[in-house]
Amino acid sequence: MSKNIILTNQEIEHKIKRIAYQIYETFVEEEEIVIAGIAANGFIFAKKIAQVLETISPIKVSLCEVQINKQNPDLPIHTSLSKEHYANKGLILVDDVLNSGTTLIYAVRHFIDVPLKKFKTAVLVDRNHKKYPVKADFKGISLSTSLLEHVQVVFDENNDNYAYLS
Numbered sequence: 001m002s003k004n005i006i007l008t009n010q011e012i013e014h015k016i017k018r019i020a021y022q023i024y025e026t027f028v029e030e031e032e033i034v035i036a037g038i039a040a041n042g043f044i045f046a047k048k049i050a051q052v053l054e055t056i057s058p059i060k061v062s063l064c065e066v067q068i069n070k071q072n073p074d075l076p077i078h079t080s081l082s083k084e085h086y087a088n089k090g091l092i093l094v095d096d097v098l099n100s101g102t103t104l105i106y107a108v109r110h111f112i113d114v115p116l117k118k119f120k121t122a123v124l125v126d127r128n129h130k131k132y133p134v135k136a137d138f139k140g141i142s143l144s145t146s147l148l149e150h151v152q153v154v155f156d157e158n159n160d161n162y163a164y165l166s
Contacts, residue, residue: 006151007141007163012124015140016045019122020052022138023092026120027059033090036064036079038107042095044155045124049094062086066093066107073106083114090118092138096153098123101132108134125151125163 007015027033035053037046043065050061065080093107104121111119122138127145143151145165153163 003164003166005162005164006125006143007153009159009161012140012161012163015124016048017052019138019140020049020056023049023053023120023122024057024059026137027090027092027118028057030059030090030117032060032062033092034062034064034081034086035092035094036066036081036086036107036111038066038068038093038095038103041097041153041155042066045096045122045153046092046094048155049092049122062089066110068103068107068110070103073102077107077110079110086111086116087114088117090120091116092120092122094122096123096155097125097127097151098134098136098139099127099129099151101130101134104136105132105134124153127151 035046035050037043050063053061067078069075098104120137123136124140126136126139126142129147150166155161
């Protein structure tokens with residue numbers, strides 16, 4: 001199968017910056033927010049958003065890594081921060097690709113048990129094949145693809161990031 005590049009490194013960097021500004025506009029009244037990234041790529045994407053947010057705003061950003069079994073999402077979900085740390089704060093749940101919505105909806109369910117000031121979602125690529133009524137509040141790109149196509153995001157340690165369709 002061939003790789004059809006849908007986002008280059010430069011385009012991903014632009015989308016990260018735009019999403020960071022949108023988050024800042026949405027949470028401008030907050031002193032501290034939590035950005036929770038779904039492992040592994042969602043957490044990398046969350047870290048990149050947090051880095052930009054910290055340079056453009058005075059908001060204190062806490063990062064949280066969300067461990068979810070994507071093949072069996074109803075298993076217990078683990079987070080790198082305790083519930084007390086994100087209670088009564090604004091929270092953004094981040095993943096790289098929103099496919100069927102299964103991973104995001106189960107992660108949302110985990111965080112909904114805790115009182116939050118504001119709860120938003122962010123993804124780099126939003127596909128239009130959802131099984132669940134979940135949406136991304138902040139998205140880099142929306143794609144209409146066939147069910148047979150697969151979207152993959154690559155975050156390279158040399159910062160040569162890209163997303164492709166296969």
